[in-house]
Amino acid sequence: xxxxxxxxxxxxEYLENELPAGDREKVDEHLGACLRCCGxxxxxxxxxxxxxxxxELDVIPDSVRQRLLSTLDSLPEVP
Amino acid sequence: MAExxxxxxxxxxxxxxxxxxxxxxxxLYAVARRLVGDEAEDAVQDCLLKGFRGYRSITDPSAGPAxxxxxxxxxxxxxxxxxxxxPDQVELEEAERFxxxxxxxxxxxxxxxxxxHLDFLQQFGREDLHAVxxxxxxMYRAPLALVxxxxxxxxxxxxxxxxPRGTILARxxxxxxxxxxxxxxxxxxxxxxxxxxx
Numbered sequence: 001x002x003x004x005x006x007x008x009x010x011x012x013e014y015l016e017n018e019l020p021a022g023d024r025e026k027v028d029e030h031l032g033a034c035l036r037c038c039g040x041x042x043x044x045x046x047x048x049x050x051x052x053x054x055x056e057l058d059v060i061p062d063s064v065r066q067r068l069l070s071t072l073d074s075l076p077e078v079p
Numbered sequence: 080m081a082e083x084x085x086x087x088x089x090x091x092x093x094x095x096x097x098x099x100x101x102x103x104x105x106x107l108y109a110v111a112r113r114l115v116g117d118e119a120e121d122a123v124q125d126c127l128l129k130g131f132r133g134y135r136s137i138t139d140p141s142a143g144p145a146x147x148x149x150x151x152x153x154x155x156x157x158x159x160x161x162x163x164x165x166p167d168q169v170e171l172e173e174a175e176r177f178x179x180x181x182x183x184x185x186x187x188x189x190x191x192x193x194x195x196h197l198d199f200l201q202q203f204g205r206e207d208l209h210a211v212x213x214x215x216x217x218m219y220r221a222p223l224a225l226v227x228x229x230x231x232x233x234x235x236x237x238x239x240x241x242x243p244r245g246t247i248l249a250r251x252x253x254x255x256x257x258x259x260x261x262x263x264x265x266x267x268x269x270x271x272x273x274x275x276x277x
């Protein structure tokens with residue numbers, strides 16, 4: 001079985017479904033036997049959601065949008 | 080080129096580029112905010128000008144959004160390189176050993192909480208997280224933001240940043256460890272661990 005540090009190192013890729021099948025099975029096996037790493041995995045999942053939720057909060061201010069649209073309008077016509 | 084002309088009707092290159100960029104502005108700005116903070120507007124301006132100059136090289140219109148985003152990321156990298164304190168080897172080694180999960184459990188900052196770890200994260204407002212993200216060196220911040228906030232795969236980010244996927248995976252790991260450590264440091268130095276409403 002892989003060690004805790006090997007499992008923790010791969011946790012995020014595991015949660016993102018980016019691990020190859022063989023490595024995923026090894027992490028699964030470890031999580032099935034290690035309570036502490038299950039806690040690490042649950043927290044990593046919370047941290048992922050936290051980052052993704054904050055990404056949704058960034059809205060372009062209308063004044064910035066207008067200035068950037070003005071930049072686009074000022075671009076020359078290319079023949 | 081004929082494919083693009085067919086897809087875009089009779090619109091000129093300039094018109095096509097304006098339509099593409101206008102539609103992508105919200106996304107470009109949001110990504111730039113995470114990568115360069117208050118310089119986001121300037122980074123998007125840079126991106127629009129560079130994109131306009133290179134738009135003729137695009138043959139497949141459906142690739143336009145990803146192409147423009149890759150330009151933005153590079154504009155942000157140019158801006159983001161200079162400001163941030165790079166972690167020294169000692170901090171990187173400390174971060175590698177650091178576990179935010181264990182630290183929160185051990186330090187128990189909210190003794191009356193029955194959802195300690197979640198409560199810790201909920202202390203961070205949008206500007207707090209921005210500040211922590213912007214404290215990370217660009218080489219770690221960009222993969223973190225693009226994968227974990229924008230939802231790109233590590234393969235897509237590797238292409239965007241022009242680095243092997245293995246390098247991106249290594250930077251993501253190190254970046255997450257640094258993020259964990261700096262979230263804790265920020266919380267302890269900015270009064271986020273006091274009980275009660277902020």
